[in-house]
Amino acid sequence: MPTALSYWEKESFFCNYDVIIIGSGIVGLNAAIHLKKSVPLLKIALLERGFLPTGASTKNAGFACFGSISELIEQEEMVGINRLATIIEKRWKGLLKLRHLLGDKTIDYQCLGGYELFKNNDTSFADTSVSKIEHFNQLITDIVGAGAFSLNHKKIDAFGFESVGTLIENRYEAQIDSGKMMFALIQYAQQLGISIFNNCTVERIEENTQGSCLITQNGNFFCKRLIVTTNAFIKDLYPDIDINAGRGQVLITKPIKDLKVAGTFHYDKGYYYFRNINDRILLGGGRNIDFKAEETITFGVTEAVQQALEDLLKNVILPKTNYEIDYRWSGIMAFGKVLEPLIKEIRPNVFCATRCNGMGIAIGSQTGEDVAELLLKRL
Structure with a gap:
């Protein structure tokens, strides 16, 4: 049985968050960073199920790519030439955004x-x-x-x-070094005053008119607005998401x-x-x-x-x-069947950013920023 929380712990670590983001991968960290830089007074926390970011962000091959010829042929057949050009532009701008944020040397961009x-x-x-x-x-x-x-x-x-x-x-x-990239993103977020809690699995979410209560084995977190960036693991919390x-x-x-x-x-x-x-x-x-x-x-x-x-x-x-x-x-x-990431408000004041389709390094930064902008419109 977990140790009972003190008043201080509940008030300072578990309550009164303006935004909580579930998942501290590329998308989640970039969403938090963009929110904090846009509105510095926001109290933001990231909850991560693993000791390190779990999923793909620290497990990938570190490709700074936007599609090989054969992939682009298939994708053009799916979406048409104009939409494909827009998707490629998002991938390229996402890579530029990541490089600008952290610097080529930091992420070992070659x-x-x-x-x-x-x-x-x-x-x-x-x-x-x-x-x-x-x-x-x-x-x-x-x-x-x-x-x-x-x-x-x-x-x-x-x-x-x-x-x-x-x-x-x-x-x-x-190519980049995915480990160095994630380490740098975590440091960047923490320097901005964003809290990151690891080994903190969200078991379920209870929503009400004031916001969301996130139930974890460590305690219950409360926030006014919620972003879920757990990619494929989002179905643990929202099974109806089509991915x-x-x-x-x-x-x-x-x-x-x-x-x-x-x-x-x-x-x-x-x-x-x-x-x-x-x-x-x-x-x-x-x-x-x-x-x-x-x-x-x-x-x-x-x-x-x-x-x-x-x-x-x-x-x-x-x-x-x-x-x-x-x-x-x-x-x-x-x-998913759609090439673009899924970025939407799935419940009142609950947002998701998922379905990177194996292109997380290319579009992760932009996807994080996009879901942050969607939330900022609701402030």
């Missing part, structure tokens, strides 16, 4: 280029993607710059790849001497992705092997997906290199 690789037996798929290079270059010139995509077959051998026939480069794609969880499994090698691979890489419509980090290869993906099994909020790895990752690593990425896998992990993303 523009080493992004690459989409196609194996020798993917000729039809590769030809379709190559034929769209100029189409997408024209689409995004005014957003990111000219000549984003180009063929660069010379780097297939330079990277040491095997069985790769086509390589499309995106010269504006970059699907997507687990992303990842492995990382031990440091490799004279590693040739440098940049961020996409394969099979972005379902596989890898990069260099501190002389290691970080490789993730494979949820398309069994979408239903990976549609889960349970952390963990499976033999089928890990074997697919290891096969790609051994046969394509590092075919002539000795390496050892150091460890493995997983993160939980949220997907």
